[in-house]
Amino acid sequence: MFSSSTRRPRPTDNSFSSRYGTKKSTKQKSSFREQSITRGSERLDSVRSPRKEQQPVGSTLTSAIITLCVGPEQRLFAGHEEVLSRSPFFEALCRDQFFENHSRRINLPDEQPEILSAVLEYLYKGDYHPKLAHNKRKDTWELEDDVNGADTIIYHHATKQTLMKDTVIYCSADVYGLEELKRLALRKQGLRSGMQISTILASARYAYNHTPDSDSKLRAQYLTLIIRSRNNFKKSGTMKVEMEQGGLLFFDLFVAMCNHMDDLKTIRSPFTSPFTR
Known part of the structure; x- marks a missing residue:
């Protein structure tokens, strides 16, 4: 993809809560749906109020047709x-008319066809499959027609790994300058469930490699998920291999775990010295 992997200066504040804007729960969750960082019951003001990038198409269907050539298979x-x-x-x-041979053609050799398809669906309809729907009876947000999570993962030809589709859409939206699509992908990923540990870790690495350090929202989702489901991750051979490879992901995870433990001590007894236990 055209995503940039250029690193930006790291924030000076390493607090998990202040850096990622994420509060941690002391309760243990039993499923990945419960462990999701983004809850369906949260208000989706940014999704409800479409901006310029997702206004209804209307008369725009009369404009010129552009051909997009996508992926290694073109x-x-x-x-x-x-x-x-x-x-x-x-x-x-x-x-700027950057078209090959002055034709109306754009080449995207590093993009995934499934991701470009989702981006186009969003540009035309303001959402991508499965659509986000509000359950008025429960006052929660859900994914429509998400049969067995069929559209949850994709095989990424560049990384040769299975990744969470919403993560790749988020990173592509960042390149294409679609902020509302980034927020939508983040919300949808928070509603997904049943992910394999190997898929979560591969997707986390992809998120780190394709987002700048200043864009911490997607990263925070993965860090919090790992912390909340740490009993599963600490038994995982995949997790052990990933940690041996190291990288910024696991430094951030170490900082987040330390801050999480500090927060738990504060909740239990704000006046107790950590050296008295």
């Missing part, structure tokens, strides 16, 4: 110029 997609231009990335290409 799968072809088509989109209206005005719809694609809701993305600053595509708008720049259209405006």
Whole structure:
């Protein structure tokens, strides 16, 4: 993908709560759905109030057709110029006429066809499958037609690993300049369940490699998930191998775990010295 892996300066504040804006629960959860960092009952103001990038298509269907050549197999997609231009990335290409042989064609050799398809669906409809729906009876947000989590994962040809689809969509949306799509992907990932540990860890590494240090929301979701389900992760051979490889992910996880333990001590007894136990 066209995502940038350039590192930015690390924040000076290493507090898990202040750095990631995430509160931790002292209760142990039994399922990955319960362990999700983003709860379906939270308000989705950003999703309810579409901005320019996801307004209804309307008369834009009369604009020129752009062909998009995607992935190593060069799968072809088509989109209206005005719809694609809701993305600053595509708008720049259209405006500057960076097309091969002056044809209306954009090559995306590093993109995943499944991800580009989701991005186009979002640009046209304001959402991607499975759609986010509000359950009025329970006052919660759910994923429509999410049969057995069929659209939860994809095989990523560049990394040669199975990854969480919402994570890859988030990183692509960052490249395409679609902030609302990033928020939507983050919300949806918080509603997913039943992920294998190997998939979670591979996706976490992908998130770290394709987001700048200043963009901590997606990273925080993975750190919190690992902490809340630590009883499963500490028994995992995959986790052991990943930790041996090291990297920023596990430094952040170490800091987050330390801060989590400090928070638990404060909750139990805010006046007790840690050296008296």
